[in-house]
Amino acid sequence: MRLNDLDERIVHALAEDARRSYADIGQEVGLSAPAVKRRVDRLRADGAITGFTVRVDPAALGWETEGVIELYCRRNTSPEAIHRGLSRYPEVASASTVTGEADAIVQVFAADMRHFERVLERIAGEPFVERTKSVLVLSPLLRRYGSGAPR
The missing domain is CATH 1.10.10.10 (Winged helix-like DNA-binding domain superfamily/Winged helix DNA-binding domain)
Structure with missing residues (x-):
């Protein structure tokens, strides 16, 4: 539409x-x-508007650390299998399949570095994951929330 x-x-x-x-x-x-x-x-x-929500600063909920994990999956891993595997983690804010070398990228919020490390280890241990590569976010510079393309 x-x-x-x-x-x-x-x-x-x-x-x-x-x-x-x-x-x-x-x-x-x-x-x-x-x-x-x-x-x-x-x-x-x-279906153009799918719902109404509130945006909360993750730090207000104790999620002080943000990172992005690149997932490199085993052969023939479907997007549905990745979705099923990642949906069990409350720390995962978003996940998308991507072009390039990685199969997917995952945005993670955690309480601190140790918590992020534990989440990374658990995700890396999923049966469909061959390897991961991660980066930590130092300062979010720009975030847009569901307003569509710029006017």
Whole structure:
């Protein structure tokens, strides 16, 4: 589904602050509150909007260390097998298959270095993993959350 300009503006407004009122968004995009609500309901029904959530700083929950793990998997490992294996780790914030030498990259949050090391060891021990390569994040410079392509 490709969004038209008006729907895209509504999605961007919600991505900036999902708690904004329909009236406030309507004022920004030139629609009434009921018209915005109808469009949001349609976008949800069509699957363009998949839900509403809150963004929490991981450090506020005690997750002070962030790292990225490159996974190099055994032959014929499916993306589904990687997903199943990684979904058991609450420390895994995201995982994606990628092009290049690695088969997947995994974003991990941990309480501290020792915790990160334990998670890395456990992931490296998964039966589908041949080897790993990891880096630690020093300072996140830019993060965008679900607002789609830049305007």
